[in-house]
Amino acid sequence: MRVVFARSIGCCNESKNAPQNASWITWPSLLLLFNLCLSLLYKYAPNRKSAKWRWVTPGSFIATVIWILASSAFSFYLDEFARYDETYGSVGGIIILLMWLYISAYVVLIGAEINAAAELETAADSTIGDDKLMGERDAVVADNKPRDL
Structure with missing residues (x-):
């Protein structure tokens, strides 16, 4: 994998248009890093016994997709409708950044809620280590059913 990656970047760097040719790697690497x-x-x-990787993957994947869509929608809103620089002057950039961070925080919470809801719906032990009975897992969501909460 490293060899393929290094050779593909090396081919891009030999041409005159290296920045344009190498720009294809930016967004996929950003998405993989965000998902990781x-x-x-x-x-x-969370302050609990760690969950197995298969229980955190769905929420992180869905949150990554929602983050892409929300960021794109926010960018479209800023391009087409919002004129923060006219209203707030140089502080407009700070306000835009804070709004984007606010949206991103909600997306992170949505992904965590998806993981918790999926874990709450199963009786299987979702924590690492040996399987334990409900009530002995040291994780609130893994130790309860929806009707118990």
Whole structure:
């Protein structure tokens, strides 16, 4: 994989249009990095026994797709409708950044909620290690059913 990646970038760097030819790698690498960071966040950030990777993957994937769509929609809104620079002057850029971070935070929470809802609907042990009975897993969502909460 590294050899293929290195050769493809090397071919791009030999031409005169290296920045344009290498720009195809930017968005896929950003999406993979965002998805990886969300998976790590969903696995290790909660104060509970870690979940297995298969229980954090759906939420991180769906959150990545929603993040792409929400960012694209926000960009379209800014291009077509919003005129923050006319209203707020130089502070408009800060306001736009804060709004985008607000949208991104909601997307992260939506992905976490998807993971929690999926984990809540199963009786299978979703935590790492040996399988344990409900109530002994040291994870609220893994230890309960929807009717219990």
